[in-house]
Amino acid sequence: MPTKIEKDAFSGRDTTGHEWDGLKELNNPLPSWWFWTFVATVVWSIGFCIVYPSVPGISGYFGGIWGYSTRDAVTADVAALAAQRAQVLDKIKDVPIEKVRQDPTLMAVANTAGRIAFANNCQPCHGAGGEGRPGYPVLASDRWIWGGKLADLQQTITFGIRSGHAEARQSQMLRFGVDGVLKPEEIASAADYVMTLYGKAQPSPAAAKGQAIFAENCVACHGDSGEGKREVGGPSLKGAVHLYGDTREAVIAQITNPRMGVMPNWNARLDAATIKALALYVHALGGGEN
Numbered sequence: 001m002p003t004k005i006e007k008d009a010f011s012g013r014d015t016t017g018h019e020w021d022g023l024k025e026l027n028n029p030l031p032s033w034w035f036w037t038f039v040a041t042v043v044w045s046i047g048f049c050i051v052y053p054s055v056p057g058i059s060g061y062f063g064g065i066w067g068y069s070t071r072d073a074v075t076a077d078v079a080a081l082a083a084q085r086a087q088v089l090d091k092i093k094d095v096p097i098e099k100v101r102q103d104p105t106l107m108a109v110a111n112t113a114g115r116i117a118f119a120n121n122c123q124p125c126h127g128a129g130g131e132g133r134p135g136y137p138v139l140a141s142d143r144w145i146w147g148g149k150l151a152d153l154q155q156t157i158t159f160g161i162r163s164g165h166a167e168a169r170q171s172q173m174l175r176f177g178v179d180g181v182l183k184p185e186e187i188a189s190a191a192d193y194v195m196t197l198y199g200k201a202q203p204s205p206a207a208a209k210g211q212a213i214f215a216e217n218c219v220a221c222h223g224d225s226g227e228g229k230r231e232v233g234g235p236s237l238k239g240a241v242h243l244y245g246d247t248r249e250a251v252i253a254q255i256t257n258p259r260m261g262v263m264p265n266w267n268a269r270l271d272a273a274t275i276k277a278l279a280l281y282v283h284a285l286g287g288g289e290n
């Protein structure tokens, strides 16, 4: 339809030339408050783009003349929080760990700090209450691979296990299957014997054969009767709690190709006072030794 601008007789204004079924549209100017608000928002947005981070570039972005960054803001917040926590932790920082344990006030500080640090750092592997999960040991029982004294825990947490740190706890079970130290049937027999230690099988001729293999190959790390050897980090094979499952298949898999779990060295991420609090917290979970 051709547009035809005409003067409206009633208002004296031009029409836009659009017409729908006899209805014509008047070309009224924008209300000035609307117009100026619009101009103000444009000015504001240009100002905003100059002041704050805005235009993206190829390998970065224009950071704005105020240099504001939400990441810096978070870093500052985190630093403030750390300073606040450090103030609390300062109370136990220079006190020997045994002394902290004997002082109920300091122990309350350690417990709170330890609980928070445990939830933040340890829970994913060891469970919320230190109950452990497959591949990650229970920390809430008196069953320790490396020892449950305060000093043991402090050392384990500080340097880790097979963490790559020079002072990490190290232990290495031989890869009896993969490296051909034992034949598959010998491994199966050894597993039959281990199942009796786990309480999952009765003594049998097969297990007796396995016991001989065990005496020759395994006692150096797991102890004469599978009770474990802390000096070399050989876990106890007695009882019902195990790192890697208690089926015959799981035991055969471990003897064939041991998994060698890794526990990080926390001195890379946590300060000494936090580690002290963690050791006290873990110690108090139920399995602490004196």
Ligand code: HEC
Binding pocket: 117, 118, 121, 122, 123, 124, 125, 126, 135, 136, 137, 139, 143, 144, 145, 146, 147, 153, 156, 157, 161, 233, 260, 261, 262, 263, 264, 266, 278, 279, 282
């Ligand atoms: C990435 C998983 C992971 C995280 C996170 C982790 N651990 Fe561990 N931790 C392990 C593994 C795996 C072992 C057992 C290593 C082995 O096979 O000997 C272990 C062992 C331990 C032991 C030794 C237990 C024993 O029986 O002697 C202690 C104590 C311990 N962890 C405490 C902690 C604390 C405290 C934290 C948090 C600061 C933590 N762990 C975080 C994986 C983890």
Ligand code: HEC
Binding pocket: 171, 172, 173, 174, 176, 190, 191, 194, 213, 214, 217, 218, 219, 220, 221, 222, 232, 233, 234, 235, 236, 237, 241, 242, 243, 244, 245, 251, 254, 255, 258, 259, 260, 261
């Ligand atoms: C040089 C030391 C060493 C020797 C020898 C050794 N082990 Fe181990 N064993 C370990 C260590 C360390 C672990 C824990 C390993 C891990 O985290 O993977 C382990 C773990 C195990 C486990 C898993 C325990 C669990 O809680 O799930 C079984 C089963 C086992 N060994 C059986 C044997 C048998 C059977 C032999 C002999 C044929 C043997 N080991 C010889 C060091 C040794």
